[in-house]
Amino acid sequence: MPATESNFKRFVEVGRVVLLKSGPQEGRIAVIAEVIDHNRAIIDGPTTGVPRQSAPYRHLTLIPLRLTKLPRAAGSGAIRKQLEKEGIVEKWEKSSFAQRRTAVAKRRSLTDFQRFVVMVAKKQRADRVRKAVRAAKKA
Template sequence: MPAQPSNFKRFVEVGRVVLIKAGPHEGHIAVIAEIIDHNRAIIDGPTTGVPRQAFPYRHMTLTPFVLSKLPRGAGTGVIRKQLEKEQTVEKWNKSAWAQKREAIAKRRSLNDFERFCVMLAKKARRDQVRKTLAKASA
């Protein structure tokens, strides 16, 4: 019986870009430089302010981005050059995932008056759409 093809695409591998979910660098991205064991990996984020450190898998999320041909145990300089060459940070910032995280953070940082202004803008937009649709259907 042939093996079933897997739908799983994001593997823990050297060069995989990860999003940090806990700790002082929460929300930043880093790259897996070396796999220590089944619980931890060495990550490094030279362009995002994440220092090289051992980090548990349970506190990171694997992203779809991978640095191609990154050697195992690559140093900070090699990782920085590869990130800049492949423009991985720019790709991450343009991704829907990163933009959604940024929008949520912006929404959470609004004060009461700013939330009120957003509500008024939504009401004005909704009224404009309603009037345009009524005019088009008439």
């Protein structure tokens, strides 16, 4: 029987970078240092302020980034060196996923008046675009 390609691209593995979905470090990234069982892993985020701890997978989101050549049960020092060497935190901050999260958080923090200002600005922008498209069609 031929091997079929999997639909899944991100796996729970040592070195996988994860985003914490709940708890006091919610929104920060960490690295899987060791897999405990089918429900939990030891995570560590020495550069992002996440202490080494056991975390259930349901509180983690696997992101596409991973550390290469990270040994199993690596200590915080080794993880820190790999994170800095591969520039994982910078890659994460430049990713569309992280930028989208910050935009959503910013939008959620707006006051009623600020949302009104954004709405008016959107209407003005749409009006300018519509007029430019009409002028381009005529020309």
